[in-house]
Amino acid sequence: MSHATGRRVVFVGATRGMGRALSRRLVERGDRLCLLGRDAGELARAAADLGVRGASAPPTTVACDLSDPDTIEPALDAALADLGRLDVVVVTAGEFATQEALEAEPSRVSRLFDVNVRGVVLLCEGAKRRMLAMGGGALVVFTSVAGERGRASNVLYGATKAALSAYLEGLDHRHFRDGLRVLDVKPGFVRTSMTAGLREPPFAGEPEQVARDVERAMDRQRSVVFTPRAWGPVMSVVRGLPRAVMRRARF
Amino acid sequence: MTIQTTQPRLAGWGRQFRPARELTPESLLAPSRDAVLSRGLGRAYGDSALPPASRPVVLTTRRADHFVSFDAGTRELRAEAGVSLATINRLFLPRGYFLPVTPGTQHVTLGGAVAADVHGKNHHVDGGFGDHVTSLVVRVGDGRVITCTRERDADLFWATIGGMGLTGHVLEVGLTMRAVPSGVIDEELTRVDGLEAFQDALAVAATRHRYTVGWIDCLTRGASAGRGVLMAGDFSRAPGAPVPRARERVARLRFELPSWALGRATVRAFNEVHFRAFPRGTTRRSIGWEDFFYPLDRVDDWNLMYGSRGFTQYQCVLPERSARLGAARVMNVLTRRGGASFLCVIKDCGPEGRGMLSFPLKGISIALDLPLCDGTQALVDALNEEVIAHGGRIYLAKDSLTRREHFAQMEPRLAAFQEVRRKWDPRRTIRSAQSVRLMGDAP
Numbered sequence: 188m189s190h191a192t193g194r195r196v197v198f199v200g201a202t203r204g205m206g207r208a209l210s211r212r213l214v215e216r217g218d219r220l221c222l223l224g225r226d227a228g229e230l231a232r233a234a235a236d237l238g239v240r241g242a243s244a245p246p247t248t249v250a251c252d253l254s255d256p257d258t259i260e261p262a263l264d265a266a267l268a269d270l271g272r273l274d275v276v277v278v279t280a281g282e283f284a285t286q287e288a289l290e291a292e293p294s295r296v297s298r299l300f301d302v303n304v305r306g307v308v309l310l311c312e313g314a315k316r317r318m319l320a321m322g323g324g325a326l327v328v329f330t331s332v333a334g335e336r337g338r339a340s341n342v343l344y345g346a347t348k349a350a351l352s353a354y355l356e357g358l359d360h361r362h363f364r365d366g367l368r369v370l371d372v373k374p375g376f377v378r379t380s381m382t383a384g385l386r387e388p389p390f391a392g393e394p395e396q397v398a399r400d401v402e403r404a405m406d407r408q409r410s411v412v413f414t415p416r417a418w419g420p421v422m423s424v425v426r427g428l429p430r431a432v433m434r435r436a437r438f
Numbered sequence: 439m440t441i442q443t444t445q446p447r448l449a450g451w452g453r454q455f456r457p458a459r460e461l462t463p464e465s466l467l468a469p470s471r472d473a474v475l476s477r478g479l480g481r482a483y484g485d486s487a488l489p490p491a492s493r494p495v496v497l498t499t500r501r502a503d504h505f506v507s508f509d510a511g512t513r514e515l516r517a518e519a520g521v522s523l524a525t526i527n528r529l530f531l532p533r534g535y536f537l538p539v540t541p542g543t544q545h546v547t548l549g550g551a552v553a554a555d556v557h558g559k560n561h562h563v564d565g566g567f568g569d570h571v572t573s574l575v576v577r578v579g580d581g582r583v584i585t586c587t588r589e590r591d592a593d594l595f596w597a598t599i600g601g602m603g604l605t606g607h608v609l610e611v612g613l614t615m616r617a618v619p620s621g622v623i624d625e626e627l628t629r630v631d632g633l634e635a636f637q638d639a640l641a642v643a644a645t646r647h648r649y650t651v652g653w654i655d656c657l658t659r660g661a662s663a664g665r666g667v668l669m670a671g672d673f674s675r676a677p678g679a680p681v682p683r684a685r686e687r688v689a690r691l692r693f694e695l696p697s698w699a700l701g702r703a704t705v706r707a708f709n710e711v712h713f714r715a716f717p718r719g720t721t722r723r724s725i726g727w728e729d730f731f732y733p734l735d736r737v738d739d740w741n742l743m744y745g746s747r748g749f750t751q752y753q754c755v756l757p758e759r760s761a762r763l764g765a766a767r768v769m770n771v772l773t774r775r776g777g778a779s780f781l782c783v784i785k786d787c788g789p790e791g792r793g794m795l796s797f798p799l800k801g802i803s804i805a806l807d808l809p810l811c812d813g814t815q816a817l818v819d820a821l822n823e824e825v826i827a828h829g830g831r832i833y834l835a836k837d838s839l840t841r842r843e844h845f846a847q848m849e850p851r852l853a854a855f856q857e858v859r860r861k862w863d864p865r866r867t868i869r870s871a872q873s874v875r876l877m878g879d880a881p
C-alpha cells in the first residue's frame with residue numbers, strides 16, 4: 188500500500204457530486220490538482236474551495252467538454268504544461284438520464300454515448316499516452332454498478348458504463364506491465380445532484396463515503412472498487428441471477 | 439425509477455417529527471429564490487429549522503459547502519453557509535486557527551451559527567458568533583441577493599444574526615478566525631457544592647480563563663442542591679504542545695432506546711458516578727480540543743437515547759440583577775416538578791450582543807435537557823413564568839414548547855425585529871414552524 192502525496196492529478200468532474208468530495212480528499216492529503224470541466228464559473232468556485240482546503244494556491248482550471256472531442260487533447264496539453272508531469276487522471280464526469288427520458292428523446296441517446304463513452308475514452312487514451320511516455324501513472328474512472336448486467340430499468344445508461352468498464356479492463360490487461368494502473372470505480376446509488384428526485388434503493392450512499400473508499404482503493408492499487416462497499420456483495424448476487432429472473436425483475 | 443412516495447418526515451435535534459421534506463442542492467443561488475426557510479445540520483432542538491405546514495419543503499444547505507477564501511493576514515474566512523464548523527476545525531486547527539466562538543457541538547453549519555448567533559464557553563470575554571462575523575450574503579424575501587456588513591444594510595446584518603433564518607437565506611458568511619497557540623487545552627476542574635457557590639466560582643473563573651462552563655447535577659436537593667463541576671481552560675502555550683487530529687470516526691447510536699432509559703433513576707445514578715469521579719477541590723489536566731469543546735460529539739446521533747417521544751432543551755438566561763434568585767427558582771421549579779434532566783449546563787454570559795434577537799445577555803444561562811412526556815408542556819410553562827418574572831428570556835434554537843404570549847412578554851425587541859423583516863420581505867415569504875408558533879406568521 189502506498190500513501191503517495193504531492194501527486195500531480197488531472198481531475199475531470201470536481202465541480203459536483205462524488206468528484207467534489209474526492210478532489211477535496213486529494214488536496215487535503217497534499218496532491219496538486221488541475222481541474223478540467225465545461226463551466227468556467229463552477230470550475231473557479233471549485234478551485235477557490237480546493238485552494239482554501241489544501242492551504243495552497245487554487246488549482247489551475249482548463250476548459251474541457253467531454254461532449255466535444257476537439258476540447259480534449261488541448262485540455263490535456265494545458266494540464267500537463269501546468270502540472271509538469273502527470274501521475275493520476277481522475278474522471279468522475281458523466282451524464283445520466285432515465286430509460287424513459289432517453290426513449291422519449293432519441294437525440295439524447297447519442298449525447299449520452301458521446302459523453303460517457305467517446306468523451307471519457309478519448310480522454311483516457313490521451314492521458315494514457317502521456318503517462319506511458321513518462322513511465323506510467325494511474326487512471327481512476329467512474330463507471331457504475333449499472334454496467335454489471337443489462338437491466339430493464341436502464342438499458343442505455345447501463346450500456347455506456349458497461350462499454351467503459353470493458354475498455355478499462357482491457358487497458359489494465361494491456362498496460363499493467365508498462366506501469367499503468369487502472370481503477371474502475373463502480374458506485375451504487377449515491378446521493379448527488381445526478382440522483383436528486385429518484386427513489387432511493389437500500390444502501391444509498393453519500394459522496395464523502397465514496398471518496399474515502401476510492402482513496403483507499405487508489406492507495407491499495409485495486410483495479411475495481413464497488414462503493415459504498417455493500418454494493419460489492421449485492422452485485423455478485425445480481426451477476427449470478429439467471430436471465431429468466433432478470434427478465435422479470437423491475438430494477 | 440419513480441419519485442419518492444413514502445411520507446417524508448423531518449425534526450429538529452429533539453426528534454419531534456412532522457411531515458416535511460428537504461431539498462439538498464449543491465448551490466443555493468437558484469433554489470433560495472423561492473424557498474420558505476433554510477436549514478443547516480438540524481442541530482436546533484425544536485422547530486426553528488422546520489418549515490410551516492403549508493409549505494413543507496426546507497432548503498438544506500449542507501451540500502452548499504464551498505470555501506471562498508482565507509486571508510492569513512486579516513484571518514478572514516469566507517465560505518458558503520453549508521460549511522460545517524467541524525470542517526473548519528479539521529482544516530484550520532493544524533494551521534493554528536480556531537473558531538472565534540463555538541457551540542457545544544461542531545456539527546452545525548455556518549448558516550446555523552449565524553442564525554442562532556451561537557454562544558460558547560468564552561461568551562463572557564468574546565461575545566457571540568455574530569460579534570466575529572464580517573459580512574453576510576443573504577437572499578432576502580423580496581428575491582434580491584444582498585451583501586450586508588456592519589456598515590452596509592446594517593439593519594439586515596444585525597437582524598440576520600440571531601434572526602433564526604427569518605430575515606432570509608444566508609448564502610455566504612465572512613468571519614474572523616482566532617489564532618491559537620496549540621490544539622490542547624490546559625483545563626481546570628473544580629467541584630462546586632451548590633448553586634450560589636457555582637455562580638461565585640464562575641465569576642472568579644471568568645477573570646482568569648477564556649473558556650468556562652459548569653455542569654450541574656439537578657436531582658440533588660437540600661444542602662447539595664446545585665452541586666456540580668466547573669470546567670475552565672485556555673489553549674496551552676506550552677512549547678511543542680500538539681494539535682490532536684480530528685476524530686475520523688465516532689461511536690454511533692443506531693436505535694432508539696426505550697423511553698425509560700433516561701428516567702429519573704438512570705440520570706440520578708449517572709450523575710452520582712459523574713460527580714464522584716471528580717476529586718474534591720481543583721484538578722488540572724491537559725485535554726485535546728475535541729474532548730474539551732465537544733464531549734457530546736463522541737457519540738453520533740445520541741439524541742436517539744431519548745426514545746421515540748423525543749426531548750426538548752430548555753435554555754434561559756437571567757439578567758445579572760436577578761440571576762441568583764432567578765436561577766434558584768428555575769432549579770426549584772425543575773426539581774419540584776420532577777423533571778429529570780440528564781444534562782444541565784450553567785454559564786455566565788457577557789454583555790448583550792447587537793443581534794436583534796440574539797439570546798445572550800449579561801447574566802446567567804441555564805440549559806436543561808428534558809425528555810418529552812405529558813407534563814413537559816406544563817413544566818416549560820412554569821419555567822417560562824419564572825423567567826419572565828425575573829426579566830430573562832429563552833434561547834429559540836432550543837425551544838419547541840414556549841407559548842406565543844410568554845414569548846411576547848420576554849421579548850420587547852420583537853417589534854423592531856419584525857419591522858426589519860417587513861422591509862426586506864414585505865410578503866412574509868420566509869417563515870418557520872417556530873415563527874408560526876411564536877410570532878403569529880401564516881401557517
Ligand SMILES: Cc1cc2nc3c(=O)[nH]c(=O)nc-3n(C[C@H](O)[C@H](O)[C@H](O)COP(=O)(O)OP(=O)(O)OC[C@H]3O[C@@H](n4cnc5c(N)ncnc54)[C@H](O)[C@@H]3O)c2cc1C
Nearest residue numbers: 478479480481482541542547549550553556557602603608
Ligand atoms: C449537542 C448540542 C450542543 C449545542 N450547544 C450549543 C451551545 O453551546 N451554544 C449555542 O449557542 N448553541 C448550541 N446548540 C444549538 C446549535 O448551535 C444551534 O441550534 C445552531 O443553530 C444549529 O446549527 P445548524 O446548522 O444545525 O442549523 P439548524 O438547526 O438546521 O437551523 C437552526 C436555525 O438556523 C437557521 N438557518 C440555518 N441555516 C441557515 C441559512 N443558511 N440561512 C438562514 N438561516 C439558516 C434555521 O432556519 C433555523 O432557524 C447546541 C446544539 C446541540 C445539538
Ligand SMILES: NC(=O)c1ccc[n+]([C@@H]2O[C@H](COP(=O)([O-])OP(=O)(O)OC[C@H]3O[C@@H](n4cnc5c(N)ncnc54)[C@H](OP(=O)(O)O)[C@@H]3O)[C@@H](O)[C@H]2O)c1
Nearest residue numbers: 200202203204205252253254280281329331376377379381
Ligand atoms: N450518483 C450515482 O448514484 C451514481 C451511481 C453510479 C455511477 N455514477 C457515476 O459516477 C460519476 C459521478 O457521478 P455524480 O453523481 O457525482 O455526478 P454529478 O454530481 O452529476 O457530477 C457530474 C460531474 O461531471 C461533470 N460533467 C458532466 N458532463 C460533463 C461534460 N460533458 N464535460 C465535462 N464535465 C462534465 C459535471 O460538471 P458540471 O459542473 O459542468 O455539470 C460534474 O462535475 C458519473 O460518471 C456517474 O455516471 C453515479
